[in-house]
Amino acid sequence: xxxxxxxxxxxxxxxxxxxxxxxxxxxxxxxALNGPKxxxxxxxxxxxxxxxxxxxxxxxxxxAAELEGKExxxxxxxxxxxxxxxxxxxxxxxxxxxxxxxCINGMVIAAxxxxxxxxxxxxxxxxxxxERNLCRCGSHSRIVxxxxxxxxx
Amino acid sequence: xxxxxxxxxxxxxTGALAIGFSLGCFSQAQERPRGxxxxxxxxxxxxxxRVDSWLELSADGSVRVFTGKLELGQGIGIAVxxxxxxxxxxxxDRVSVVMADTDLTPNEGYTAGSRSIENSAIAVRxxxxxxxERLLALASQRLGLPAGDLELVxxxxxxxxxxxxxxxxxxxxxxxLRGEVRLPVKLKExxxxxxxxxxxxxxxxxxxxxxxxxxxxxxxxxxxxxxxxIRPPSYGCRLRSLDEKVLxxxxxxPRLVRDGTFLAVVAEDEWSCLKAAEILRQSCRxxxxxxxxxxxxxxxxxxxxxxxxxxxxxxxxxxxxxxxSASYFKPYTMHxxxxxxxxxxxxxxxxxxxxxxxxxxxxxxGALRSLLGLAEEKVRVIGxxxxxxxxxxxxDDVAADAALVARVVPGRHVRLQWSRADEHLxxxxxxxxxxxxxxxxxxxxxxxxxxxxxxxDTHSTRPGGDASKLLAASELEAPWPKKEGGYSGxxxxxxxxxxxxxxxxxxxxxxxxxxxxxxxxxxxxxANIFALExxxxxxxxxxxxxxxxxxxxxxxxxxxxxxxxRLREVTGEAxxxxxxxxxxxxxxxxxxxxxLMAGGGPPYRVQKLWGVVEAxxxxxxxxxxxxxxxxxxxxxxxxxxxAVSFGSHGVTSRDWESYPIARFPQTPxxxxxxxxxxxxxPLGAGETTMGPTAAAIANAVFRATGRRLRDLPLNRRV
Numbered sequence: 001x002x003x004x005x006x007x008x009x010x011x012x013x014x015x016x017x018x019x020x021x022x023x024x025x026x027x028x029x030x031x032a033l034n035g036p037k038x039x040x041x042x043x044x045x046x047x048x049x050x051x052x053x054x055x056x057x058x059x060x061x062x063x064a065a066e067l068e069g070k071e072x073x074x075x076x077x078x079x080x081x082x083x084x085x086x087x088x089x090x091x092x093x094x095x096x097x098x099x100x101x102x103c104i105n106g107m108v109i110a111a112x113x114x115x116x117x118x119x120x121x122x123x124x125x126x127x128x129x130x131e132r133n134l135c136r137c138g139s140h141s142r143i144v145x146x147x148x149x150x151x152x153x
Numbered sequence: 154x155x156x157x158x159x160x161x162x163x164x165x166x167t168g169a170l171a172i173g174f175s176l177g178c179f180s181q182a183q184e185r186p187r188g189x190x191x192x193x194x195x196x197x198x199x200x201x202x203r204v205d206s207w208l209e210l211s212a213d214g215s216v217r218v219f220t221g222k223l224e225l226g227q228g229i230g231i232a233v234x235x236x237x238x239x240x241x242x243x244x245x246d247r248v249s250v251v252m253a254d255t256d257l258t259p260n261e262g263y264t265a266g267s268r269s270i271e272n273s274a275i276a277v278r279x280x281x282x283x284x285x286e287r288l289l290a291l292a293s294q295r296l297g298l299p300a301g302d303l304e305l306v307x308x309x310x311x312x313x314x315x316x317x318x319x320x321x322x323x324x325x326x327x328x329x330l331r332g333e334v335r336l337p338v339k340l341k342e343x344x345x346x347x348x349x350x351x352x353x354x355x356x357x358x359x360x361x362x363x364x365x366x367x368x369x370x371x372x373x374x375x376x377x378x379x380x381x382x383i384r385p386p387s388y389g390c391r392l393r394s395l396d397e398k399v400l401x402x403x404x405x406x407p408r409l410v411r412d413g414t415f416l417a418v419v420a421e422d423e424w425s426c427l428k429a430a431e432i433l434r435q436s437c438r439x440x441x442x443x444x445x446x447x448x449x450x451x452x453x454x455x456x457x458x459x460x461x462x463x464x465x466x467x468x469x470x471x472x473x474x475x476x477x478s479a480s481y482f483k484p485y486t487m488h489x490x491x492x493x494x495x496x497x498x499x500x501x502x503x504x505x506x507x508x509x510x511x512x513x514x515x516x517x518x519g520a521l522r523s524l525l526g527l528a529e530e531k532v533r534v535i536g537x538x539x540x541x542x543x544x545x546x547x548x549d550d551v552a553a554d555a556a557l558v559a560r561v562v563p564g565r566h567v568r569l570q571w572s573r574a575d576e577h578l579x580x581x582x583x584x585x586x587x588x589x590x591x592x593x594x595x596x597x598x599x600x601x602x603x604x605x606x607x608x609x610d611t612h613s614t615r616p617g618g619d620a621s622k623l624l625a626a627s628e629l630e631a632p633w634p635k636k637e638g639g640y641s642g643x644x645x646x647x648x649x650x651x652x653x654x655x656x657x658x659x660x661x662x663x664x665x666x667x668x669x670x671x672x673x674x675x676x677x678x679x680a681n682i683f684a685l686e687x688x689x690x691x692x693x694x695x696x697x698x699x700x701x702x703x704x705x706x707x708x709x710x711x712x713x714x715x716x717x718x719r720l721r722e723v724t725g726e727a728x729x730x731x732x733x734x735x736x737x738x739x740x741x742x743x744x745x746x747x748x749l750m751a752g753g754g755p756p757y758r759v760q761k762l763w764g765v766v767e768a769x770x771x772x773x774x775x776x777x778x779x780x781x782x783x784x785x786x787x788x789x790x791x792x793x794x795x796a797v798s799f800g801s802h803g804v805t806s807r808d809w810e811s812y813p814i815a816r817f818p819q820t821p822x823x824x825x826x827x828x829x830x831x832x833x834x835p836l837g838a839g840e841t842t843m844g845p846t847a848a849a850i851a852n853a854v855f856r857a858t859g860r861r862l863r864d865l866p867l868n869r870r871v
Contacts, residue, residue, distance in 0.1 A: 025424040035373045036366030040573040044809040076364040089362040100226030101361035102492045102540035127817040136491045136541045138786030140820040
């Protein structure tokens with residue numbers, strides 16, 4: 001077991017974790033967050049993505065113990081202290097960019113990360129940057145539209 | 154969580170009007186219900202007329218609708234709410250929908266076959282219209298005003314002429330009134346619709362994008378335990394030995410649950426459980442697996458496998474030599490949901506409660522009760538949405554796994570999450586198929602003879618009430634005998650051309666394939682339409698006719714003609730487009746699609762898909778469009794790249810690298826057009842896209858490159 005200090009969704013807390021435990025299990029288990037989803041545990045699908053120091057990355061393999069001092073933001077923490085929805089979340093609702101919605105966590109997180117680096121991405125860039133995120137229902141066209149809508153704000 | 158407050162408590166608390174259908178209420182009716190606006194029996198009434206209640210209106214103006222269908226991402230929840238709000242005349246925000254719970258909702262069988270709109274939404278339309286009539290009749294008595302002058306506005310009944318208002322609470326007087334649907338029911342006039350036919354957004358979207366607890370995997374209960382299964386390396390392996398001692402002293406107090414080859418680990422937290430399960434797995438020794446053919450030999454294997462013949466259609470006499478013959482092949486494909494299956498179960502005082510994303514809570518209850526040896530009333534299955542569902546995936550199996558574990562730790566909730574490999578290796582796949590077609594054109598170049606021979610395994614092994622169909626059943630110490638065969642009808646779905654062809658001979662060769670299979674979106678309709686619509690295109694080329702003109706010349710159904718003509722309008726006459734058409738199940742929605750390839754290939758990539766759908770009366774155009782877009786994109790992925798890989802020792806597609814599905818850069822742009830037919834019964838559209846999209850892509854490859862590809866996937870990985 002290892003003691004680590006992590007800032008998660010704005011709150012810094014100390015956690016005692018199994019050294020091999022991926023971040024996902026801290027978030028879903030101890031912190032009871034629902035945003036990050038278990039999809040493959042192999043960093044192949046993007047369902048579990050979170051922002052780690054502002055960049056989207058999977059949480060299903062990286063041990064929480066290796067993230068000492070990092071800032072983690074999950075889907076729940078995107079809106080910040082103001083509450084409500086983040087503009088990207090809002091755009092996903094407005095475009096009805098989901099069917100089952102299981103992949104939406106990763107899609108929203110990846111889109112937030114993309115728009116921070118590139119506020120006006122074209123469609124090809126959006127598709128390339130969302131390549132790590134799998135959607136099986138086929139909501140791709142709507143997701144692309146939602147990201148463009150968010151970029152337009 | 155829904156279903157926490159019992160129905161009785163709800164009624165007692167508020168006073169309410171509940172609307173049900175009593176058995177036979179329609180058989181005595183003079184007038185046929187307009188329900189499905191032309192259907193014989195409206196919606197699910199025909200299948201499950203004896204239900205307690207479909208709808209409850211409480212004194213505060215809130216409405217609870219009960220449907221036996223589950224939200225699978227297809228948008229049925231909002232469609233049902235639209236129907237109820239519309240007919241009652243209440244704000245849609247006052248309507249909540251209770252879905253798929255064996256204690257609360259009607260038994261509507263499976264959420265499958267694109268029938269939820271046709272069945273459940275229509276039943277709710279009738280229930281809501283009846284509730285409104287009953288209320289207004291009550292108010293009419295109280296106020297001494299004609300019912301026609303009254304309307305329901307939120308939680309008041311208001312007189313249009315006098316402005317007089319009676320609160321619902323006053324009308325209901327704290328009583329629990331019961332009504333039932335009696336025909337004729339006056340449905341709201343379409344011209345006054347406020348919700349139906351409009352793109353009303355799904356209510357769960359805000360929670361979905363912000364981490365709300367929506368899915369079965371998000372359920373949390375105090376003291377909940379976590380479990381994982383340890384499945385054998387492949388089909389047919391039995392557990393020879395394992396070393397339970399390895400669990401000793403591990404974190405999370407992991408505990409072994411074993412019954413024959415069924416093996417699970419249950420622990421206090423998920424990560425400890427996962428770790429312990431992996432350690433235990435290393436200690437397991439298994440018997441040799443069943444021998445399988447190699448995936449690369451599957452086509453040849455299907456061609457020679459022992460089969461029994463079933464006549465599908467005989468019409469006229471096949472005469473003379475065929476003008477053209479061709480064989481089409483579809484490999485095993487996966488549901489490949491992005492989230493693996495999950496369930497929560499709790500066994501207490503002899504009663505088992507299971508939270509599941511099954512497509513059928515009632516059939517699953519039947520299978521579980523026999524698996525567990527419990528009386529039916531001792532098992533409750535509560536439907537909770539899960540990750541994407543496109544047919545019979547691992548949801549039922551994981552529910553059984555969770556129940557088997559929960560039985561060993563009474564009083565505790567047990568959450569059992571399948572791993573990615575569990576789902577990839579053990580889900581029932583979409584059946585492989587081999588389809589031989591031949592046809593003769595007459596002198597005028599029209600279709601004269603059509604012969605089809607379909608070689609396929611079953612397309613449904615749903616458990617129904619049958620425990621033996623659950624994965625764990627064959628693993629138990631006293632295994633349930635495996636029953637062969639299943640629902641063969643799925644195999645020849647859509648094999649009969651809608652085109653006017655005088656002489657037809659269609660046969661199904663039923664066979665038993667090497668892999669576990671069951672219902673996958675469109676069942677056999679996917680491969681049958683891929684073959685049929687590819688072959689029609691080939692025949693048009695032989696006849697030197699335009700693919701639109703050739704199809705239209707053989708179609709009599711004006712609805713079929715309309716989707717094809719609209720498709721030509723929206724795409725223009727670009728020469729490199731591949732097109733295809735079908736009416737799903739030959740009785741549901743109509744769909745025509747065009748595909749445009751990006752550049753040459755291989756590997757082939759689709760740049761854009763245009764779809765035209767006609768699904769009768771449109772309840773929610775955005776929901777319909779969403780289903781169609783998604784179906785086209787998923788079908789493009791199946792068509793271009795998907796095949797379950799396996800060797801003699803078992804399935805080797807165990808993750809997203811060994812079974813890739815299309816990612817964003819390979820996903821085509823989509824454009825959907827809807828033909829609304831408000832006078833015709835609404836039809837589901839979740840499956841209508843699949844086969845036509847495959848054929849349109851193969852036809853587009855031919856138009857772009859001159860290469861006719863008849864084996865799926867088109868980008869074969871050898």
